[in-house]
Amino acid sequence: MNKQNFLKELKEIAAIQGTPGQEMAVVEALVERLKPVADKVEVDHMGNIFAYLEGNRPGPTMMVSAHSDEIGCVVRDIDDRGFLRIERTGGMIESLLVGRKVNVNGHFGVVGVKAGHLQSPEERKRIPSIHELYVDVGATSKGEVEEMGIEIGSPITYISEIEQFTNENLICGKAIDNRSCCVLLLELFRDLNDEKDFAGTLVGVIAVQEEVGLRGAKVATYKVNPDFAIVLDTIPCADTPDSLNSGYPIGIGRGPVFPALGGGAVRGNIMSPQVKNLFVTYAKELDIPYQLAVMTGAVTDVAAVHLEREGVLAGAVTFARRYSHSPVEVAHLRDFQHGYSLLKKIITDAENWGDLGFI
Numbered sequence: 001m002n003k004q005n006f007l008k009e010l011k012e013i014a015a016i017q018g019t020p021g022q023e024m025a026v027v028e029a030l031v032e033r034l035k036p037v038a039d040k041v042e043v044d045h046m047g048n049i050f051a052y053l054e055g056n057r058p059g060p061t062m063m064v065s066a067h068s069d070e071i072g073c074v075v076r077d078i079d080d081r082g083f084l085r086i087e088r089t090g091g092m093i094e095s096l097l098v099g100r101k102v103n104v105n106g107h108f109g110v111v112g113v114k115a116g117h118l119q120s121p122e123e124r125k126r127i128p129s130i131h132e133l134y135v136d137v138g139a140t141s142k143g144e145v146e147e148m149g150i151e152i153g154s155p156i157t158y159i160s161e162i163e164q165f166t167n168e169n170l171i172c173g174k175a176i177d178n179r180s181c182c183v184l185l186l187e188l189f190r191d192l193n194d195e196k197d198f199a200g201t202l203v204g205v206i207a208v209q210e211e212v213g214l215r216g217a218k219v220a221t222y223k224v225n226p227d228f229a230i231v232l233d234t235i236p237c238a239d240t241p242d243s244l245n246s247g248y249p250i251g252i253g254r255g256p257v258f259p260a261l262g263g264g265a266v267r268g269n270i271m272s273p274q275v276k277n278l279f280v281t282y283a284k285e286l287d288i289p290y291q292l293a294v295m296t297g298a299v300t301d302v303a304a305v306h307l308e309r310e311g312v313l314a315g316a317v318t319f320a321r322r323y324s325h326s327p328v329e330v331a332h333l334r335d336f337q338h339g340y341s342l343l344k345k346i347i348t349d350a351e352n353w354g355d356l357g358f359i
Contacts, residue, residue, distance in 0.1 A: 001187050001340040003333050007171065008181045009163045014175040017103050019072030020212040021040065023047050024210075026068045026179075029205055031187050033186055037193040038204070048220040051204040053192060059200025059350050063226035064343065065217060065232065065340040066181035067210035067301060070078040070174065071155040071325050073097075075104070075135075078146070082139030083112070086156060088130055090211030095127045100327065105154040109137040135241040160327035167335045169253070174272045176321055181232035182206055184340055191344065200227075212268075217301035221308040229314035230343065231302040234331065235259065235293065237320035249297060249317060250320050253332040255289030256339040257318045263299035269306055275315035278353065282345050288338045291320070298324075317343060345346040 003113075006242075018026035027047050033042050038051040047068070071090035078084055084104065099113040112134050114123065127318040135156060139145045162173035185204050192198060204222050207216035221229065237242065240253030250257055258279045261269050306314040317339055322330040 001184075001316070001337050003337060006183055006187060006336060007162070007164075007333065009186070010171075010176075010180055013183055014162050014173060014179040017072075017106070017155055017157050018068055018070055018175075019074070019157060020069045020209045022072075022155040023068045023208045026182075026204070027208075030068065030182060030186065034204070035191060037186075037189040041181035044223070045217065046216055046219055047208040048216045049204075050220070050224065051189060052168070053189060053202040053204070054196065055198040055200050055201045055202070056099040058198045059198070060227035061224065062203055062350065063224050063229040063305075064185060064207035064347070064349060065180045065201045065207055065220065065229065065231050065301060067207045067216065068182060068184050069208055069211050069324045070157060070177070070179070071211050073130075073155065075150060075152050076151065076153045078150070079193045082137070082141050082145050084109070084135040084137065084145070084150070086130065086133060086135060089155075092115045092130070093325060094130055096326050097130075097133055098128065101159040103157050103159050104135060104137050105150050105156075105219070107137050107148055107150060108159070109135045109156070112136050118119060123273075128345060131169040134179065137208070139332065154289070164326065165224065170330060171333060172328050172330045173280050174327045174329065176331050177234040178210070178232075180234060180331060180336060184232060184336055184343070186349070187340060188343060199351050202347060206227065207301055212306035212348045214299070214301050218304040218308065218340070220303045221312060225309060226312060229302070229305050229312050230304055230346070231300050232339075232343075233300040233315040233316060234293070234324075235300070235318035236298055236324040237322055239320075240322055250293050252320045252322060252330065254291055254320070256335060256342060257291045257320055258292045259293045259295060259298070259316050259318060261294045262316065263303050264296050267303055268296070268299055269314075269316070271315050272313065275313060278346065279315060279317065281341055282349070285344060286341055288342055293318075295309050
C-alpha cells in the first residue's frame with residue numbers, strides 16, 4: 001500500500017459529510033471508485049455497499065467490511081431568529097462541540113458559546129448539555145434558514161480537514177473513524193483486481209449506521225452470508241498522559257489491534273480462539289507488530305456480524321486512534337500499512353487456513 005496515495009484518498013473521502021442515515025454522498029464517492037476494480041457493485045436500500053471480486057479458483061466467501069458513517073448531529077429545531085437546536089447522532093461529546101466550526105448540510109456554521117464576560121463563575125465550570133447548545137449559520141430568521149435548504153433533520157458535522165504533523169506518519173482530522181478503513185478496503189480491491197490470485201469470493205462491504213447501533217452491518221451480513229468475516233475499524237487508544245495508567249495498553253504506531261474482547265455483557269464480541277490464532281500467526285509470519293486489546297467500552301460492527309444467521313466466524317482488525325470521536329482524531333499511517341499487508345495475506349492464503357486449525 002502506497003502511503004501517499006492512501007493519505008490523498010483519505011483526505012478526499014473524510015472531507016465528505018456523512019452522518020448516520022445521511023451517508024449518501026460518501027456512498028456515491030466510494031461506489032464510483034469501486035466499480036472499476038470490482039466484478040460487481042451493489043447498493044441496498046439502506047446505503048450499504050457490496051463489492052464482489054471472484055478469485056481464480058474455488059474457495060470460501062470472505063467478507064471484509066468497514067463503515068461509512070461518521071459521528072454528527074442533526075437539526076432538532078429552528079427558532080424565529082435563525083438559530084438551530086441540535087441532537088446527536090453517534091458519540092458526539094458536548095465538551096468538544098462548544099465553539100466549533102461545523103458543516104450544516106453544506107453550509108458553514110459555528111456552535112455558539114456564551115461570552116466569557118457574561119458567564120457566571122458557576123457557568124464557567126459547567127459543560128452545557130446537548131439540548132442547551134445551538135448552531136449559528138449566519139441567518140436572521142427561520143425563513144432564511146429554510147431558504148438555505150436547512151430543515152429539521154439536516155446533518156451537522158465538524159469542519160476539520162485531515163492534516164499531517166511534522167512527523168508525516170501522524171495524521172489528524174475528523175472521520176478517520178472510519179473513512180480510513182473504507183480507503184484501506186478500496187486499496188485491497190485495487191490490488192487484488194489485477195490478477196485475482198486468491199481462492200473463493202471476496203465481498204467488500206461498506207456498511208452504514210455503525211455509530212448508532214451497528215445497523216447496516218447486521219443487514220449486510222445477512223445478505224452476504226459469508227464463511228468468514230473481517231471487520232476493519234479504528235479503536236480508541238491510551239498512550240496519552242490522561243490515560244497511561246488505565247490498564248488498557250494500546251497506542252498508535254505499534255501495529256494493528258486485535259480486540260480479544262470488545263463491548264460489554266449485552267452487546268459485544270469475544271474473539272474466538274481460531275480467529276485470534278489466524279490473525280496472530282500471519283502477523284508473526286509477516287513480522288508485523290500487533291496489539292491485543294480488551295475494551296468493554298467500545299464495539300465494532302463485528303458485534304453484529306458474528307450473530308447473523310447461524311453465527312458467522314468473524315474478527316476485527318482495528319487501528320489505534322487518539323482523541324476518539326473528536327474533530328482531531330490522530331492515527332499513524334504505518335499502522336494502516338501493516339494492517340493492509342496482514343489483510344492481503346489472510347485473503348490470498350485462504351487455502352491454507354486449515355493448516356492453522358481454522359475451521
